[in-house]
Amino acid sequence: MSTQGKVWLVGAGPGDVGLFTIKGREILAKAEVVVYDSLVGDGVLAIVPASAEKINVGKRAGHHTMKQENINQVLLEKAQEGKRVVRLKGGDPFLFGRGGEELELLCEHDIPYEVVPGVTSCIAVPAYNGIPVTHRDFCSSVHVITGHKREGENYNIDFEALVRTRGTLVFLMGITAMEDICKGLLEAGMDPETPAAVLQQGTTAGQKRVVATVATLKQASDAAKIQTPAIIVVGQVCQVADTFGWYEKLPLAGYKVLVTRPKELVSGMAKKLREQGAEVLELPAIGVKPVEDRTNIYKAFEKLDTYQWLAFTSPSGVRIFFELLMDAGKDIRALGSVKIATIGRGTAKALKEHHLYPDLMPEVFDGASLGAKMAKECEPGAKILLARAAIGNKEVTEELAKREDLTVDDVAIYDTFYESQELIDEKGQFESGKIDCAVFTSASTVKGFVAATPGLDDTKVLAACIGKQTEAEALRYGMKTAVAKEASIDSLVDLVIELKMQK
Structure with a gap:
């Protein structure tokens, strides 16, 4: 007998992935099938599990990829297959989301389900535009109405x-x-001077606000070329928008940034950019995994006490080194008195998670600088274990080779592979100007991005690069480039703010 499936109706919120609920994120992470709408924000789509079956049912005004009765049937059939099914809906499932209709068929067939409420645009979008939907000085109620009607009715x-x-x-x-x-409102007796607003793509980089009156809103909206999705707010509360507006005051408000880092390293960069107001797409262009043939690294583990120096060139290298060390039945004590060198603050931070501090870190965070500083400071006859990616560049070893008395074991501990995702059209968004810039933290992330966006005219990409090596790779593809003053996340964020100011 097959395992009984289950359906979760999950509200994805109004667009900003930060407004996606904790419960929604946890359930989505375990989904085996995701049935999603056009109104689900890019940030939420970017965290749909790669392993999940993805079914786009469209549903935007006037354009339906799939009829509602067919959507209901898909949910039923996938649950009957024993799958964990997430019905991912923009906003809240029960506020004009037709969630009730989807549950009817599930109830008929005794399919278990849960509903996970979402932050609704009728509250969140005005809030992001400085409009409190209730205010004691202006009103005592708020009413949410669907503006959609069938054609000809x-x-x-x-x-x-x-x-x-x-x-x-x-x-x-x-x-x-x-x-x-x-x-309709004017004919029903509403004062033509009543404040009214149209709010475009709220909580995202496309956010735009037009405040007028009921009598002039259509004309003002047309002049501003407002695009969907957007909501209309009518009432005295609209008059405080310019006073209370806060989102547009953030340094990166209205700026959409693609972050390309290895999957496990994305969140720190994305968090800092979002704090500055950016809409961030976390689309890892590369992934890392321990090498399959671990003969050399295990040999090195057996003679760790013979090394004077252990060098890391990336946070991934630190993470995987200690994972493999544990797999080999060893722990931090195996390092003994070895000194540790790292290439930058991110790598040093990863090291601190293991309660270790680097003994050496170059002022400039690149391979050549690490090699040069080690060549200068290593004791005579020192033996060095360089634990890094299989495709690591030669600059570190070239600088170390200038000291003939040093012995360097350059050991590959992880492989880098390119990733792509299927739900977001990065190519189309770059070519239409919807994504303002891409942030690259290594040459390999540039290569991964190019591999993940076949057919993209790379000259349309503005690349914010962590260092000169990364910039050189971006320039190879004709990208417009800018380089951070130093190879750190904070410096990259400062660079993105500068790029926005120059726009």
Whole structure:
């Protein structure tokens, strides 16, 4: 008998991945099938498990990849196959998300399910635009209305009742019908001077706000070329938007950045960029894994006490070194009195997680500088274990070779492989200018990015590079480049802010 499957209706929030709930993220991480909408933000799509079956059901006003009854059937069939199914929906599943319809068929067939609420755009998008949907000085209620109607049909909305509430009105999915909505409110007796706003792509880099009146909103929206998805807010609270607006004051507000680092190292960079207001796409272009043939590294482990120096060139090298050390039945005590050299702060930070501090770190964070500084400071006849990627560059060993008395065991402990994802069209977003820049932390991430975006005109990519080696690789593909003042995450973030200011 097959294992019973289960369905989770998960609200993905309004776009900003930071507004995706903790519970939603935990459930998504375990999904075997993900059925997703067009309104799910890129940041959330980027964390869909690579192993999951992904089914795009579209669903944006006027454009449906799959009819609702077919979506219901897909959820049922995949659950009946015994799968963990996540129905990922923009905003909240039960607020005009047709979540109730999807549950009906599951109930009929006794399929277990859970609902994970999402942060809804009717609250979050005004908040990101400085509009409190309730305010004691202006209103005592808020009303959420769908602005969507079937083609050729009249609105089934009691505009007179809405006007009588004197509350804040939030219309979702109403951009194409904005003229009809404003007309309905005016004909129902609303003061033409009532403040109104249209809010485009809230909580993302595409966020844009137009504040006008009910009488002038359509004209102002057209002049500003507002694009969907967007919401309409009507009420006195709209007048405080310019005063309370906060998102646009952040240094990287309105700037979309692609971060390309090995998967396990992404979050620190992304977090710092998001704190500055950027919309960040975490799309690892490379992955790392321990080498399959571990003969040489295990040989080195057996004679660790013979080395005077242990050198690391990346955080991944540190992480995998200690993983393999444990696999070999050894721990930190096996290092004895060996001194440790690292290439930069990120690598040093990874080392500190094992309660170790580097004895040597060059002022400039690149291979040549590490090799040169070690060649200068290593004691006569020193023996060095260089634990790094199989495709490590030659600059470290070339500098060390200038000291003929040094013995260097250059041991590959991990392989680098290129990754790609299928849910986000990086190529299209770069070519349309939706992604403002890409951040590269090594030459290998540049190579991985190029491999993951076949057909992209790389001259359209603005590359923020951690160092000269990385820049040289980006220039090989014709990218526009800028280099951080020093090879650190903080310096890269400062560089991205400079690039935005120059835009």
